[in-house]
Amino acid sequence: MSDILHKLNFKVADASSEYKTRRKYQMIRFFTFSALSIFTLRLIHKQTIIRQYIPTLFQQNHQPPTSYNFTTDAAVAVGAGTLACGSITGMFVMGTAWILDVSSFKEFGYRMKGLMGGYEKEKALSEMEVDEETKMLQDGLNDLLDGKYDENGEEEK
Numbered sequence: 001m002s003d004i005l006h007k008l009n010f011k012v013a014d015a016s017s018e019y020k021t022r023r024k025y026q027m028i029r030f031f032t033f034s035a036l037s038i039f040t041l042r043l044i045h046k047q048t049i050i051r052q053y054i055p056t057l058f059q060q061n062h063q064p065p066t067s068y069n070f071t072t073d074a075a076v077a078v079g080a081g082t083l084a085c086g087s088i089t090g091m092f093v094m095g096t097a098w099i100l101d102v103s104s105f106k107e108f109g110y111r112m113k114g115l116m117g118g119y120e121k122e123k124a125l126s127e128m129e130v131d132e133e134t135k136m137l138q139d140g141l142n143d144l145l146d147g148k149y150d151e152n153g154e155e156e157k
Helices: 004-009 017-050 070-100 105-115 119-128 134-145
Strands: none
Touching: 017 070, 070 119, 105 119
8 A cells, every 4th residue: 555655656655654543543533423424314304204294185284184293293303403413513523623633622722723823922922021010919929839928928937
């Protein structure tokens, strides 16, 4: 497999086995949610066709039959809708994670921080001047955490 990738000049041919395994698991998660979405939507489609009321020639078509249960129909609709929404959302999230090469929420946070310029903004914020009141408050909290003050507010010697 690696020989074919080298012949076609793919960069992934030179990637480590851990990277390839990581990408494979991301792909498997995406395709699992895709299959779940397809299965769910087919199930909902079949349930819709089964529950469809088709009257015979002399039956009324503006009133449901007396054997119809609205509560069951509502429960099935809520359950099917929730399952469809969850599976499609999972497919979207896993697809985005696969595209961005993200495997955890922490890694997603780092990636978004980098894409939105968070590191530059954090560096600029750390280089800004601190006013006197903030510096005094910060020093007081640091002294308190270091145990330099006792309970009465007097400095220990």
